[in-house]
Amino acid sequence: MKIAIFNAHDYDKRYLDRYNRQHHHELVYVDTHLDENTLVLAADAEAVCIFVNDPAPASLLKRMHHQGVRMLALRSAGFNHVDIAAANDLGIVVANVPGYSPYAVAEHAVGLILTLVRRLVRAQARIHEGNFSLDGLMGYDLHGKTVGVVGTGKIGAVFARIMRGFGCELLGYDPKENEECRKLGMRYVSFESLCRNSDIISLHCPLLPETRHLINEQAIAEMRDRVCLINTSRGGVIDTSAIIRGLKSGKIGYLGLDVYEEEENLFFEDHSDSVIGDDVFARLLTFNNVMVTGHQAFFTHEAITNIARTTLENVTEFERTGSCSNQLVAK
Numbered sequence: 001m002k003i004a005i006f007n008a009h010d011y012d013k014r015y016l017d018r019y020n021r022q023h024h025h026e027l028v029y030v031d032t033h034l035d036e037n038t039l040v041l042a043a044d045a046e047a048v049c050i051f052v053n054d055p056a057p058a059s060l061l062k063r064m065h066h067q068g069v070r071m072l073a074l075r076s077a078g079f080n081h082v083d084i085a086a087a088n089d090l091g092i093v094v095a096n097v098p099g100y101s102p103y104a105v106a107e108h109a110v111g112l113i114l115t116l117v118r119r120l121v122r123a124q125a126r127i128h129e130g131n132f133s134l135d136g137l138m139g140y141d142l143h144g145k146t147v148g149v150v151g152t153g154k155i156g157a158v159f160a161r162i163m164r165g166f167g168c169e170l171l172g173y174d175p176k177e178n179e180e181c182r183k184l185g186m187r188y189v190s191f192e193s194l195c196r197n198s199d200i201i202s203l204h205c206p207l208l209p210e211t212r213h214l215i216n217e218q219a220i221a222e223m224r225d226r227v228c229l230i231n232t233s234r235g236g237v238i239d240t241s242a243i244i245r246g247l248k249s250g251k252i253g254y255l256g257l258d259v260y261e262e263e264e265n266l267f268f269e270d271h272s273d274s275v276i277g278d279d280v281f282a283r284l285l286t287f288n289n290v291m292v293t294g295h296q297a298f299f300t301h302e303a304i305t306n307i308a309r310t311t312l313e314n315v316t317e318f319e320r321t322g323s324c325s326n327q328l329v330a331k
């Protein structure tokens with residue numbers, strides 16, 4: 001099949017080309033985002049392949065359908081950027097890559113915690129200046145701390161297992177409880193109770209209407225003083241303005257973000273020669289207890305291998321059978 005691959009970075013091309021040797025699809029790489037203006041670059045393609053920062057609303061899906069696109073292959077697990085119901089109505093099959101590496105994201109979340117709590121960035125900067133003073137570098141033991149996991153699916157469960165290894169107590173909040181987490185000793189509690197009783201809170205739920213701004217003014221008020229909050233899920237789960245107020249008041253002691261609600265036109269590109277026009281994001285960067293990474297939690301060799309392999313398998317399965325095991329259907 002001819003597949004137009006939007007937003008293709010060098011690493012996407014390298015890994016997709018390698019696995020396409022077994023599939024023999026015609027891969028057309030497009031460096032830019034998919035939108036109403038760039039869709040024309042997918043002329044004659046039966047499948048379009050996009051990443052998390054390529055929104056596919058109903059209007060764009062309609063135009064894709066007119067153009068003869070039959071499949072939308074996502075190079076991601078998350079699919080909040082696609083109007084799945086509209087795609088289903090149009091008969092465009094949408095497939096994702098579920099659970100390509102829960103370890104990549106869970107381990108990144110742990111990395112953010114250790115970097116923040118042990119003040120590793122500040123320590124490194126000091127050492128490079130020849131300053132070996134320990135003032136301002138005191139951290140705390142993770143052992144014995146209570147960790148709240150919001151969303152205990154594939155990534156949340158791996159994260160919980162790692163934190164259990166540190167000797168942490170585990171609290172969980174998820175409408176669907178995970179037996180694997182229970183076996184680790186996790187206690188499922190209400191969201192309010194998790195906020196009230198956790199020293200560290202890590203978000204691993206999808207972005208849904210009910211999770212948008214789950215971390216808001218009210219939730220922050222419930223949290224322990226100097227809480228460590230980590231978000232590797234989706235930016236929209238946090239109300240960024242509320243979080244800035246929490247940082248200013250000192251309520252939030254440490255903030256680790258791999259995602260940001262307005263990341264779409266910011267992350268994945270080099271803006272080092274221009275001015276960042278997003279004042280809210282710029283304010284976040286002024287706090288020395290905030291660590292931001294640009295949606296890189298998924299970015300490991302193992303994860304990119306699985307994404308390339310499964311994306312091509314999804315297209316091949318669709319080509320052969322007209323459907324796909326990883327097909328997404330609106331609830």
Ligand code: NAD
Binds near residue numbers: 151174233296299
């Ligand atoms: P998953 O589907 O295995 O788990 C998600 C869990 O969230 C499920 O157990 C579900 O029941 C739970 N959930 C649903 N609604 C909830 C709610 N209202 N409150 C609390 N929990 C709720 O998904 P996963 O593979 O573990 O991925 C989790 C999320 O991580 C994805 O949706 C995606 O947004 C994010 N993610 C981020 C990166 C990254 O690079 N930063 C990479 C992959 C995934």
